[in-house]
Amino acid sequence: MGVPVNSSSSAPGEGWQHASSGRWRAAGEVAIISFAILLYFLGRGLVETEIDTAVRNAQTLIRFERWLGIFVEPDLQQWVVGHDWLVHPVNAVYIYGHWPVVITTLVWLLWNHNQELPVYRTALLISGLAGMVIFVLFPVAPPRMFPDLGFVDTVTLHSHAYRVLQPPVFTNQYAAMPSLHVGWNLLMGIAIFRNTRHRFWRGFAIVMPLAMYLATILTANHLIVDGIAGSIITVSSLVLATWLHRRVTARHPVRSQQPHPAS
Numbered sequence: 001m002g003v004p005v006n007s008s009s010s011a012p013g014e015g016w017q018h019a020s021s022g023r024w025r026a027a028g029e030v031a032i033i034s035f036a037i038l039l040y041f042l043g044r045g046l047v048e049t050e051i052d053t054a055v056r057n058a059q060t061l062i063r064f065e066r067w068l069g070i071f072v073e074p075d076l077q078q079w080v081v082g083h084d085w086l087v088h089p090v091n092a093v094y095i096y097g098h099w100p101v102v103i104t105t106l107v108w109l110l111w112n113h114n115q116e117l118p119v120y121r122t123a124l125l126i127s128g129l130a131g132m133v134i135f136v137l138f139p140v141a142p143p144r145m146f147p148d149l150g151f152v153d154t155v156t157l158h159s160h161a162y163r164v165l166q167p168p169v170f171t172n173q174y175a176a177m178p179s180l181h182v183g184w185n186l187l188m189g190i191a192i193f194r195n196t197r198h199r200f201w202r203g204f205a206i207v208m209p210l211a212m213y214l215a216t217i218l219t220a221n222h223l224i225v226d227g228i229a230g231s232i233i234t235v236s237s238l239v240l241a242t243w244l245h246r247r248v249t250a251r252h253p254v255r256s257q258q259p260h261p262a263s
Contacts, residue, residue, distance in 0.1 A: 054139040054174035061140060061177065061223055062149070070224055073143060073217050074150035080218045081152055091155050093215040098181050101208060105188040113195045120191045122241035124184065127234045131180050140177040144220035151220040179222040183230030185212040187238060 065071035080086045102124075109117040144153035186209040193205035216222035 050139070051141070051174070054141040055145070057138055058141040058143070058146070058176065058223075061225055062146075065223060065225060073220070073223060077152060077154075077218050077220055078150060081154065087154050087158055090215050090218045091158055093211050094155060094181070094219045094221065097208065097212050097215065098185060101188055102184055105191055109191060109195065116191070116195055119238070119241050119245045120187060122244060123187055123234065123238040126237035126240060127180065127183055127187070130233050130237065131175075131178055131183075131230075134178060135175040138177060139174040140226070141174050142176040142221050143223055145173075154219050155221070176222055177226050178229035178233050179216050179226040180230050180234070181216050181222070182209065182213045182227035183234030185209040186231050187234045190235075190238065 062071060080090060106117070106120070109120060143149070143151045144156075145151075189205040189209040191205075193202050196202060196205075213227045216227055217224060
C-alpha cells in the first residue's frame, strides 16, 4: 500500500518521482541478488577439486566428530531410512526448502520491508563469498560418498527433481563445508522473525532452519559440523552487514528515507 503524500507540502510530480525512485531501487536490488546467485553457482561449478583431497578432508572432519563424540549421523539416517514414510518428507525439505524459501523471503523483504533488505542482501553476499573461499581452500566430500560408513544418498535414490533443479554444471559435489543450506535458511529465518509479529510466521522462522539442518544430515549431504560452520559464518556476516549498513546510513541519512518500491 502506497505512502500518502501531503499535497500541501509536496511539489507537483514529487510523488511520481518518489515512486519511480522506489521502482529503480527495487530493480537494482533484484539485479544485484540475481547476478550474485548466478556467480555463486558458476563459481561452485567451475572450481576444480582434487577428489582425493576432498575425501581426506571429509575423513578429517569425521575423525573430529568422533573425537567430540557427536558422530551420530549414520545412526540417525538409518533410523529414517528404516521408516519409508519419513524419507520423502525429509528429501522434500532438502530439495524444496532452500532456494524457494530464500527467494520468497527476499521478495517479501523487498515488497514490505525494503529498508531492511540491504542488510540481509549484504549478509548473503558476504557469507557466499566466504563459502566460496572455503570451498576452494578446503574442499570436503559429502557424507553420501561414504556408503561404507552406513550413509545412503536418499535424494538420488528417491528423487530426480534435485538434479534437475541443480544441474551438475552448476554444482560442486565437494563443497559440503560449510553448509549454506543451513546458514542461509537461518539468515532468512532471522529476517522473517525480526520483521513480523504474526505468530505463525514467527513459528515458521524458528522451525524452518531447524528442519533444513536435520534434512541436510538425514539425507547424508552434510555432517553436523557443516551446519554449525554455515550458521557461524552467516550470523557473523549478518553482524558485519548490519555494522556496514549503519555506517552508510549515518553518512547518507537521506538513503534511509527512500520510499516503498510499490509506492
